[in-house]
Amino acid sequence: MSLLDTARNALNAGGRNGLASTERRDPIGLAVAGLNRLAGTDLLDRFGIRKQTEETVYRVTSAGFKTLGATSRVFARAGKATKGARPATAATSTGVFDLTPSEDDQMLVDVVTELADEVVRPAAADADTACEAQAEVLEATVELGLPILGLPEKVGGISEERTAMAGTLVHEALAKGDMGLAVAALAPGAVATAIGLFGTDEQQQTYLPAFTEPAGDTGVPAAALALTEPRVLFDPRTPQTTARREGDGFVLDGVKSMVPRGADAELFVVGAMLDGTPALFLVESGTEGITIESEPSMGVRAASLSRLHLDGVRVGAIALLGDPDGTSYAETLRLSRLAWCALSVGTAQAVLDYVTPYVKEREAFGEPIAHRQSVAFMVANIAIELQAMRLVTYKAAGRVAAGKDATREIGLAHRICTEKGMQIGLDGVQLLGGHGFVKEHPVERWYRDLRAIGVMEGGVLV
CATH class of the missing domain: 1.20.140.10 (Butyryl-CoA Dehydrogenase, subunit A, domain 3)
Structure with a gap:
């Protein structure tokens, strides 16, 4: 049985309108489902509480839930803070404008396209309604190696050279199935790729094994790249989230919005202003001072977008990802x-x-x-x-x-x-x-x- 057949069977086990036994609904989905069933009875009219119940449904769906960050796995510190491994630059161009994918790229795109057509597309409507990606869909993308697509082989990835073109083709193919599910599936890979591009040996040896060699039942960690902020005329080049130096580490304060799978994420890459310059920080979700709030959205609903609150979050020196002069942050924003x-x-x-x-x-x-x-x-x-x-x-x-x-x-x-x-x-x-x-x-x-x-x-x- 192929990977796609396995994923399809697992997905169909829950039925078109049901949930697979292993699927975990978010609090909004459970609350609304229960209230909707209650609204279908005559109990509300009998006790004169229909209006109050309808107002409760509105508040739940608009405000969502608020919780502490997911309990983070232990990322064991290792290595030294020297420059990490970087993916090699692609072969020099011949000067001919040719957009034909390489043979390897085309094989990868064909597999992802099949996954998008046969697994992602059928699951999209239910995921949009539940505001959550099905576990089976996410597992199928992990099996294809998408979280480590942007990592060089030296650190456990699958790339021999810079994979911007292959990554672009994969993003396109997966989004053809559904953009929300694509974002949910690709979010951990964004964090792994950022660490691969800018991380030191210590950062790569500490965090990348969780993506390249997941142990036991823990699997690849949910992770998120958090740059957006909930303010009018937001300019990502000047975030209001701040980081100040304290001792041998940093203290982060601010709010990030539209963070994919924030409630489940175990690791964040957060953009914040350090000494007047935007910089990136690795923040483990179990760190004290982190609160996650659901953020129901108009679109990309399957990505379970959340709001990340940072209140006096203390991180060590290892947290600073890339150069503190803003170049790594700017490159992350562009990519x-x-x-x-x-x-x-x-x-x-x-x-x-x-x-x-x-x-x-x-x-x-x-x-x-x-x-x-x-x-x-x-x-x-x-x-x-x-x-x-x-x-x-x-x-x-x-x-x-x-x-x-x-x-x-x-x-x-x-x-x-x-x-x-x-x-x-x-x-x-x-x-x-x-x-x-x-x-x-x-x-x-x-x-x-x-x-x-x-x-x-x-x-x-x-």
Whole structure:
């Protein structure tokens, strides 16, 4: 039995509308499920408490839960604080503009595409409703090695050279199944990749074995890259979260928002201002002063987005990840935006693949609506803009893989994918008419997900 067959069987064991016996619902899902069942009886009217119950449902779904950080595994300190292993730069380009994936990249993309089609896509609607990714789906992505895709072989990864192009293709392929589940599955790999790119020997030997050689039943740890903050006109280059030096360590204060799988995460990479410059810090979830609050969102709901509160969180000298001059932070921000561009390309492709046959089969006034010029032009425009998004994203990824400065290219890709991605989602809903407004069709979910590209920072990393 193949990996995909195993994952499918485990997922289907819970039924379309049920939960697998091993699946853990978040507190919001359990509370709302219970209250909904209660609302279906006449008890509320009999005792005159229906209004109060409805208000409770509203408060629970809007405010969510608040809890301490997940109990972190013990990350054993090891090694010395010298420069760690880095992935090698990709082979020098011949100068020919060729976006054809290598044979290895194509094999990887084919496997991830099959996973997205046969496992991720069928699970997406339930995960969106429950605001949580199914354990079986996450396990399937771990089996494929996605959390260690960006790590060099020297530290237990699977890459011989910089994998920005392969990572971009994987993000795109997985998001074609569902962006929310893709973010949930790729979040631990973002932390591992950041440690592989910027970590010292001590940091890599302390934290990476949990990703490359998970022991027993603990598995690969949930982890999250936390850069976004909940404030108006947020600029990721100037976070309000602060880090001050104290003794031989640091004290962190602030709030991070839209953190993937925050309630389950055992390790965070947090962006904070240190001596007036943005820097990255490794923070274990069991550290005193950490509180996690659920953050129900419009889109990317399967990623279980959370708010991370840091109140006097004390970390050691090992916590500082990369250079304190802001270069590592800036590179992390750029690579995260590249990852979101790739996710938008995959989701936009899903929209195009769905609406194209729909407009050919849907009839109005005795003929397919695709015969209407306005409809045909809208579908064609989606295809044109999608190809533009893909080209600028691939070009940026190619420059990153070659070790070249890709600041301009990533900036262009992020701008185009933000604007055109949202437009493609909107057009997809429009093309389905009334069907685009209901959850029977997945396009409304893809539209909600595509709106995340312009507001999410961190979370994923190429």
